[in-house]
Amino acid sequence: DIQMTQSPSSLSASVGDRVTITCRASQSISTFLHWYQQKPGKAPELLIYSASNLQGGVTSRFSGSGSGTDFTLVISSLQPEDFATYFCKQSYSTPYTFGQGTKVDIK
Amino acid sequence: QVQLVQSGAEVKKPGASVKVSCKASGYTFTSYEMHWVRLAPGQGPEWLGIINPSVGSKTYAQRFQGRVSMTRDTSTNTVYIELSGLRSEDTAVYYCARALSSYHGMDVWGQGTAVTVS
Numbered sequence: 522d523i524q525m526t527q528s529p530s531s532l533s534a535s536v537g538d539r540v541t542i543t544c545r546a547s548q549s550i551s552t553f554l555h556w557y558q559q560k561p562g563k564a565p566e567l568l569i570y571s572a573s574n575l576q577g578g579v580t581s582r583f584s585g586s587g588s589g590t591d592f593t594l595v596i597s598s599l600q601p602e603d604f605a606t607y608f609c610k611q612s613y614s615t616p617y618t619f620g621q622g623t624k625v626d627i628k
Numbered sequence: 629q630v631q632l633v634q635s636g637a638e639v640k641k642p643g644a645s646v647k648v649s650c651k652a653s654g655y656t657f658t659s660y661e662m663h664w665v666r667l668a669p670g671q672g673p674e675w676l677g678i679i680n681p682s683v684g685s686k687t688y689a690q691r692f693q694g695r696v697s698m699t700r701d702t703s704t705n706t707v708y709i710e711l712s713g714l715r716s717e718d719t720a721v722y723y724c725a726r727a728l729s730s731y732h733g734m735d736v737w738g739q740g741t742a743v744t745v746s
Contacts, residue, residue: 615675
């Protein structure tokens with residue numbers, strides 16, 4: 522199975538901050554990497570698909586980059602509604618696997 | 629609008645089975661793969677498997693082989709997951725989620741079904 526390692530596991534940030542979350546795959550996954558946001562009690566929501574493509578309806582504050590084994594999610598200017606947990610997920614091969622998550626909370 | 633509506637919460641005893649449904653509406657049911665993902669408290673999401681509603685083909689995560697079964701009913705646009713031999717570690721919220729392909733990610737999710745094994 523492909524292991525996905527996210528960092529950091531949690532971070533505290535202020536509104537307006539630029540936030541960077543990284544995800545590393547245990548082997549090359551090309552660009553089959555997706556980012557999701559989850560808020561308490563809600564289902565995850567797709568933010569970025571295939572490493573760098575913004576999902577329709579998602580604010581352009583979110584951007585993704587990377588290929589191979591190293592990927593990054595950036596929130597350019599953190600807003601109150603962005604405090605949530607973020608997961609990466611690979612769909613290069615089954616079983617699809619997720620990172621352990623990055624919880625972003627208010628400093 | 630596009631939505632996936634799941635069945636309600638379940639409480640099961642160890643060793644029992646649970647069957648969760650996911651009814652799709654607002655799109656062509658057979659055009660999207662359907663995945664099942666679970667989230668347990670304090671853990672990252674876990675992928676259980678995928679079913680192709682068009683042809684009924686399935687791929688299960690190896691660690692659930694023999695315990696999981698996914699089916700679909702094209703007459704009602706519903707997919708099902710059944711998990712047998714339940715243990716306390718299966719306590720989680722189970723989600724269905726559709727994806728156009730492995731390139732596109734899971735763009736619509738059900739509301740989740742809490743399964744408690746106790």
